[in-house]
Amino acid sequence: MKLQLWRNATLLLNIDGISILVDPMLGEKGSMGKIPMTDSELLNPLVDLPFSKKELNKKLEGIDAVAVTHLHPDHWDTEAIELLDKNIPIICSNVIADHIAEQGFTNIITVNHTLQWKNIEISTTKGQHGTGEIGEKMGIVNGFVFKKENQSVYIAGDTIWYDEIAQEIDKHKPQHIIVAGGAATFSVGDPIIMTSEDIIKVCKYAPESTVWVTHLESVSHCREDRQFIQAKINENGLEKRCFVLNDGEEVDLHF
Template identity: 50%
Template sequence: MMKVQLLRNASLVLTVREKTILVDPYLAPKGTYNAFDFTGNDRRNPLVDLPLSEQQLADLITHTDAVLLTHIHSDHWDDKARELLSENIPVLCQPVNEASIREQGFKNVTPVADELIWEGIKIGRTGGRHGTGQIGERMGIVSGYVISDGAEVIYIAGDTIWCEEVQQALDKYKPAKIIVNGGGARFIEGDAIVMDVPDILQVCNHAPAASVWVVHLEAVNHGKQSREEIRKALQEHRLSDRCFVPEDGGILF
């Protein structure tokens, strides 16, 4: 069985076939970085600490077999992660980010163009849209991943709103477990750049047999929707039995 733990924001610890994969590591202490620009507030990021002690973080880094990156925005691949991780660790990424990651000093970088097998684990890359209009274009290319150990299929959607690419991924892979980035993050102008409540409901309604987990919450200064708000909406739509909003450090499955 695959296991997933939420660290903070979109950072996940995925255990599959006795391998530990660190997804979108955002590892700096609370308040390390400036607020994102054009957000209407100056709260420093991350807004909260990791749910790990320094020793626990060191142990995690020691036991990490690979890193999987949906994209390389600073709240998914930060300076602290690059400092802590070995330059020789396998890094799996979307093709558009390969050169940048190599320039950062990492030597074992594998782009996932479509699908590949790594250590017996099947990883398929999916598309997404990190916002709409000009803001979506400026946010750049983002990816999600569908991961299978041969018995189970999970879909990590990444930084995307509900869009045709997400629908296509759900239709193609029919994952039983789905992890979406929520919170409705946005700038002063423009639409949300990750899923808000209506988008999360779309995912649940389009995949009625799947269980869904909502992460990417309450950790960055441009997030707009809280865990409480999302849980309330899920309860109102009678989805609390299969759509979950874990706390930082929580075990998803």
């Protein structure tokens, strides 16, 4: 398996030659505008994709499926809806399937729990996109586990650390866990994705897993950057199995 971070939560996962694009935010820098309920006047996304429009189109031609964890615009933006082939398989939960169908996509693979697709076992996982009233407003989110034979990758999605994450780790026993860091926070309420403390908790709960951190330095409500999170990883002696990915970086997932 290979993994490439494009930007924010947009990932390209390659499993034995099958390419799955996760949570595509494909618009140019600033195309999403301001994030509501924040004090920031910055236009999002804060950075461009790490390759040209021409390269993007070429990459999209080689994609076999798209997996969508939820419909917030930093995971499924207008540009993705416009650029993606409407016949490409879209892997998602039943919560958002109808909405994606209304956007013109005709090949939706709904995963309620677990299914097999091209010899890959795909499971949806639970997530909690914040706490209290903010968490409720953020709606239902999920993650995915992709498993091929004895190899498994758990993409946690936009979630904080809470008991269900531990239960998903216990259930799926993934060798690799991909988390959304950055401690994104609105003007009120607690963080809606993982803080560096949450990331450390994941590492300590799953001592046999390698942890990869994404969702950094691309949207304006994130409070922790790569340097801050890397320092926390180093403080806890986890630098050999917890890695902060850079935009465009491609890694081999070893099992």
